[in-house]
Amino acid sequence: MSELNGSRGTVTVLVNGQRVTLLRGTMLAAALVNAGVPCRISESGEQRTALCGMGICFECRAVVDGVPQQRTCQIACKEGMTVETQR
Amino acid sequence: MNRTYDIVVVGAGPAGLAAATAASNAGHRVAVVDDNPHAGGQIWRAGAGRSAADRAKEQAIAAFEASGADLFAGHQVVDAAPSPGTLQAWVGAEQRLESFAFESLILATGARERFLPFPGWTLPGVFGAGGLQALVRGGYDIRGKRVVVAGTGPLLLAVAAHLKQDGAEIVTIAEQAPMRRLAGFATNLISRPAKVLQGMRLRTELGSVPYRTGCWVVAVEGGETVTAVRLTDGSRTWTERCDLLACGFHLVPNTELASLLECRMTEAGVEVSAEQQTSVKGIYCAGEPTGVAGVDAATVQGKIAGLVAAGKSAAATQLYARRDAEAAFGRAMTLAFALRPELLSLAAPDTIVCRCEDVRLGDLQGKMMPRKDWTDAKLQTRCGMGPCQGRICGPALEALFGWRNASVRPPVFPVPISALCSAPSDDEVSILEPQEISR
Numbered sequence: 278m279s280e281l282n283g284s285r286g287t288v289t290v291l292v293n294g295q296r297v298t299l300l301r302g303t304m305l306a307a308a309l310v311n312a313g314v315p316c317r318i319s320e321s322g323e324q325r326t327a328l329c330g331m332g333i334c335f336e337c338r339a340v341v342d343g344v345p346q347q348r349t350c351q352i353a354c355k356e357g358m359t360v361e362t363q364r
Numbered sequence: 365m366n367r368t369y370d371i372v373v374v375g376a377g378p379a380g381l382a383a384a385t386a387a388s389n390a391g392h393r394v395a396v397v398d399d400n401p402h403a404g405g406q407i408w409r410a411g412a413g414r415s416a417a418d419r420a421k422e423q424a425i426a427a428f429e430a431s432g433a434d435l436f437a438g439h440q441v442v443d444a445a446p447s448p449g450t451l452q453a454w455v456g457a458e459q460r461l462e463s464f465a466f467e468s469l470i471l472a473t474g475a476r477e478r479f480l481p482f483p484g485w486t487l488p489g490v491f492g493a494g495g496l497q498a499l500v501r502g503g504y505d506i507r508g509k510r511v512v513v514a515g516t517g518p519l520l521l522a523v524a525a526h527l528k529q530d531g532a533e534i535v536t537i538a539e540q541a542p543m544r545r546l547a548g549f550a551t552n553l554i555s556r557p558a559k560v561l562q563g564m565r566l567r568t569e570l571g572s573v574p575y576r577t578g579c580w581v582v583a584v585e586g587g588e589t590v591t592a593v594r595l596t597d598g599s600r601t602w603t604e605r606c607d608l609l610a611c612g613f614h615l616v617p618n619t620e621l622a623s624l625l626e627c628r629m630t631e632a633g634v635e636v637s638a639e640q641q642t643s644v645k646g647i648y649c650a651g652e653p654t655g656v657a658g659v660d661a662a663t664v665q666g667k668i669a670g671l672v673a674a675g676k677s678a679a680a681t682q683l684y685a686r687r688d689a690e691a692a693f694g695r696a697m698t699l700a701f702a703l704r705p706e707l708l709s710l711a712a713p714d715t716i717v718c719r720c721e722d723v724r725l726g727d728l729q730g731k732m733m734p735r736k737d738w739t740d741a742k743l744q745t746r747c748g749m750g751p752c753q754g755r756i757c758g759p760a761l762e763a764l765f766g767w768r769n770a771s772v773r774p775p776v777f778p779v780p781i782s783a784l785c786s787a788p789s790d791d792e793v794s795i796l797e798p799q800e801i802s803r
Contacts, residue, residue: 303503310504315488320722324588326488328719328756330498331406332399332440333476333618335751335778336719346751346778347456350502351438353401 291359305349305360306330306337316349317363339363365462369395369434371673372451372466374441374621377405378420378659379651379666380472381428386670387470388431395464396433397453399440399777403428405474407659409498420659436462442775442783444469446625446644454779461783468646468673471622471634472666475652477519477612478759480703481717481725482710484584484593485611493523493612500530507531510606512593514538514581516701517614518563518658525569527610534573535606538595540580540613541701549700556693582710584609598706614701616759617653623772630655632698638684639677640669648673657694664690708764717764718757720750728765738767751778 286301292312299308306327309316315324316337327337332351340361341347349360373384376398388394396403402410408421428435439453439462449466477492484490491499493515500506511532513524516539524534539546553560567575578597585592585603592605617633628635628643632655640648648669651662664687671680711717713726723745728735735741738748738761748754748761753776754769761767775784 300503304499307499307503310499319486319719321716323486323716323722324488325486325719327491327499328479328495329477329492330495330502331409331476333752334492334495334719334756338751344459346780350498351399351401351456 288354288356288358290354290357293361299354301354303354305339305341305347305352305354305358308354309337309339309349309360309362315362366465367395367463368465369393370466371395371468371470371670372397372449372464373433373470373472373670374398374444374451375405375472375474375651376400376403376435376437377407377472377474377651377662378424379474379662379669380405380470381424382663382666383470383472383648383650383670383673384433385424385428385431386667386676387674388433390671390674390676392674394431394433395436395466396428397436397439397441397451397464399438401438403435403437406494406498409501424663440777441621442777442779444621444625446647449646452775454775454777454783459780459783461779468648469625470640470666470669470673471625471627471642471647471649471653472651472662472669473618473621473653474662475615475617475656476755478614478616478763479611479756480613480707480710480760480763481715482581482583482707483712483715484586484590486716486719487584487586487590488588489586489590489607490584490609490611493517493519493610495612496608496610497523497526500527500532505531506608509533509608510535511608511610512536512538512581512595512604512606513610514540514579514593514595515612515614516540516703517612518697518701519612519614521563521566521570521575523610524573525566528570528573532608534570535604536595537570537573537575538579538581539575539577540704540707542578542704545700545702546577549696552693552696559693580704580707581609581611613703613707614698615652615656617656618755619653620753620755620772620776622647622649622653623769624774624776632656632695639672639680640665641672655691655694656698657690658697661687661690661694703763711764717760718745718747718750718754720752720756721746721748723747723757728761735765737770739770741767753778 328334337349370392373396443452451464622634634649650665650669668680711725
């Protein structure tokens with residue numbers, strides 16, 4: 278990502294148990310989409326990822342550090358964070 | 365924690381920053397409360413390590429910081445009352461509520477994209493137009509991805525240009541508005557050289573990318589993710605292979621907080637006086653919630669609201685002419701990008717309309733007995749009762765059925781039960797502590 282080159286350093290997060298290294302400041306929703314992992318499974322079993330990207334639609338909600346219903350588009354990745362698809 | 369300010373501003377986008385800067389410079393204690401992690405709102409949404417390329421953003425944020433107003437980012441407003449003026453915000457990162465007391469409140473809550481349902485729109489790989497741009501700014505690597513940008517509104521060109529810059533291959537831009545309406549809008553712009561130049565610059569950046577007017581998506585194809593979209597111009601329908609669809613139908617104002625405070629509404633949004641005062645004393649509104657009109661309108665309305673709330677009404681009058689001109693631009697834009705009726709019959713009976721609760725169009729039409737209104741639909745189908753509280757399906761239901769959300773109740777954003785249990789009144793906290801309940 279050319280625009281991320283200005284940021285210093287990387288962080289490692291666990292996405293559904295897989296270690297992923299990202300540029301510091303990457304939003305969790307972007308990390309999930311980059312990894313091809315759905316944010317949540319819908320009421321009828323569909324895979325969903327972020328839609329609005331601005332904290333309104335709640336499609337990107339996932340389990341972050343064990344806490345469910347977190348909007349991943351509004352949370353920047355931090356070292357050691359875990360994020361899991363919300364089922 | 366309880367904090368006390370003369371003026372609280374909700375929203376740190378162009379309108380909110382301008383309002384807070386003006387009020388703080390006039391000597392008042394001002395707090396800005398915003399859900400997002402950084403100031404700038406959606407139009408100036410910050411990227412991960414992205415250099416603030418936009419001069420307007422840099423200047424607005426520098427002026428705001430110099431004014432001495434306080435910023436509370438990552439604070440999502442969940443409740444508010446006009447008198448006594450109080451506001452509750454949920455701090456997600458710390459899983460706690462924060463309270464603010466104020467004399468005056470300025471609502472600068474911005475706008476969101478309008479979404480309409482069509483077959484395949486819930487597939488991974490379909491994003492809002494602004495939504496995809498926000499994700500890319502947040503670190504989504506879009507290099508080499510084939511993207512169709514579709515829907516309506518000036519945002520489509522800007523999004524396409526940015527995505528291209530970030531390495532995407534833009535297959536086509538499908539703008540549903542017909543050429544004759546856009547031409548009328550463009551003629552309208554001749555008195556605004558800055559806006560014309562901006563449009564021309566975007567078009568140049570897009571090079572040979574086709575910008576098709578009178579063209580819209582009828583369906584998305586793909587099993588697990590998007591493989592193609594079907595487009596039509598009304599007479600011919602064809603398929604474009606792509607990896608992603610960025611699709612939004614212009615903007616709708618965020619008026620939930622104003623509704624909660626019982627501010628009077630117009631067709632366009634929150635009703636305001638010449639001084640940006642709402643129908644509720646001490647509550648002002650600026651920017652998109654008063655009617656979608658773009659960043660320049662937001663900035664000037666914010667400045668007026670900030671000055672008036674700070675008791676500088678005379679100074680504010682000098683900005684009225686500019687504000688009115690920008691409002692006229694907004695009205696022309698709304699007309700130019702009005703939805704064509706064909707868009708309202710794209711969804712099939714099994715197309716999901718409410719994404720939170722997976723309510724399908726067929727459920728809403730009700731085979732035996734059609735739903736009367738949104739309240740009826742909610743009771744029968746749970747439509748609009750998920751965590752977005754109808755923010756996404758609401759504008760679609762209004763377009764499809766003419767239904768409007770009848771009531772807005774606190775919390776205006778979902779919060780954990782524990783937050784409500786430990787909320788303000790100190791004397792009740794001890795009996796409502798969540799651990800007490802679970803014991």
